[in-house]
Amino acid sequence: MLVTRARFRVATTAYMSALFLISAGVMQAKTVTVTLHAKEVDLPIDNKGTMYKAWTYDGEMPGPLVRATEGDTVDFTLVNDSNNKNSHAIDFHAAQLDVVKDFGPVKPGESKHFIFTANYPGIFYYHCGADPMIQHIARGMFGAIIVDPKDPNAMPKADREYVLIQSELYPNPDNKNDMMQDKWSNVMFNGGIFKYDPVHDPNATRWLQAKPGERVRIYFVNAGPNEFSSFHPIAGIWDRVYQSGNPKNVHVGMQSLVVGPGDADTFDIISPVEGANAIVTHSLRGALSGAIAIIMYSKDADPKMGHGDEILVR
Ligand SMILES: [Cu+2]
Numbered sequence: 001m002l003v004t005r006a007r008f009r010v011a012t013t014a015y016m017s018a019l020f021l022i023s024a025g026v027m028q029a030k031t032v033t034v035t036l037h038a039k040e041v042d043l044p045i046d047n048k049g050t051m052y053k054a055w056t057y058d059g060e061m062p063g064p065l066v067r068a069t070e071g072d073t074v075d076f077t078l079v080n081d082s083n084n085k086n087s088h089a090i091d092f093h094a095a096q097l098d099v100v101k102d103f104g105p106v107k108p109g110e111s112k113h114f115i116f117t118a119n120y121p122g123i124f125y126y127h128c129g130a131d132p133m134i135q136h137i138a139r140g141m142f143g144a145i146i147v148d149p150k151d152p153n154a155m156p157k158a159d160r161e162y163v164l165i166q167s168e169l170y171p172n173p174d175n176k177n178d179m180m181q182d183k184w185s186n187v188m189f190n191g192g193i194f195k196y197d198p199v200h201d202p203n204a205t206r207w208l209q210a211k212p213g214e215r216v217r218i219y220f221v222n223a224g225p226n227e228f229s230s231f232h233p234i235a236g237i238w239d240r241v242y243q244s245g246n247p248k249n250v251h252v253g254m255q256s257l258v259v260g261p262g263d264a265d266t267f268d269i270i271s272p273v274e275g276a277n278a279i280v281t282h283s284l285r286g287a288l289s290g291a292i293a294i295i296m297y298s299k300d301a302d303p304k305m306g307h308g309d310e311i312l313v314r
Helices: 002-023 133-138 176-180 285-287
Strands: 030-045 051-057 066-069 075-081 113-115 123-126 142-148 160-169 186-189 208-210 215-225 227-234 238-243 251-252 257-259 265-268 276-283 292-296
Touching: 030 066, 051 238, 123 133, 123 215, 123 265, 133 176, 142 160, 142 215, 160 208, 176 227, 186 285, 215 227, 238 257, 257 265, 276 285
Parallel strands: 030 075, 066 142, 160 215, 208 292
Antiparallel strands: 030 051, 075 113, 123 142, 160 186, 215 265, 227 257, 227 276, 238 251, 238 265, 276 292
16 A cells, blocks of 8 residues: 555656646757758759759758757768769767767668767758768758757747858769869759849749748758858848757857858848848958848738748758
């Protein structure tokens, strides 16, 4: 009887603390299983459909958006498809692992598996680290992982979220020397020249959307491989900037923040008016060669944009 009572008490305590955690909005850690396939494919790099010999994760530049919550276990597998010609790898900036064992190259037809705990919340870069790394990144092997804070109230709630990843385009994907000498032709957001800018490119069919007064959260990654970004919203002000996306690293009322190659930050913006902001790298050769994203603020903003599959707009 005593034993039963003790067990009951333990069970009740566990139940009550679980109830407390749920009512406090604290999520229990889970396992996020992710498999990415290295694929060497041709992809369009502008709104006209000009093709480029890319190297990718899952045939996309940028690669798929990975999302976990602080404290989660990420169970990760990289498959290097057997019809590829090159070794590939992955380097997750959200992970604390062994650079040789876990981030080392994988030959075509082989795969690699590792597990890490997402200990820090934020926005983190992932990329291929196979030699020569500069070429694997320049050809498209990059992406983003969002690690949401364990405490859902750590940051103000975003009404919409977007991911923008900056990278340079090197016209000849086989010429590593051009990459070493920084001879890029264009800077892009999400793998396309003026991809979200119908002002500079009438062929652009997509742009970002929100309503005036909404908090728009932009997860920004600079994939490089070489150029710094001076990330600025023309005709707007960043309400909050979180360095590395960590809620503890907060700045207020910022016009821009320099984001180096391989770095990432979270930028919140709220427009008090209808109209548009042009999000750029204020390093102007980069902006004027392709790194401009228009965000339109309208009461009729598409409710799907900035949610689900429309966070990283393809
Ligand atoms: Cu690679």
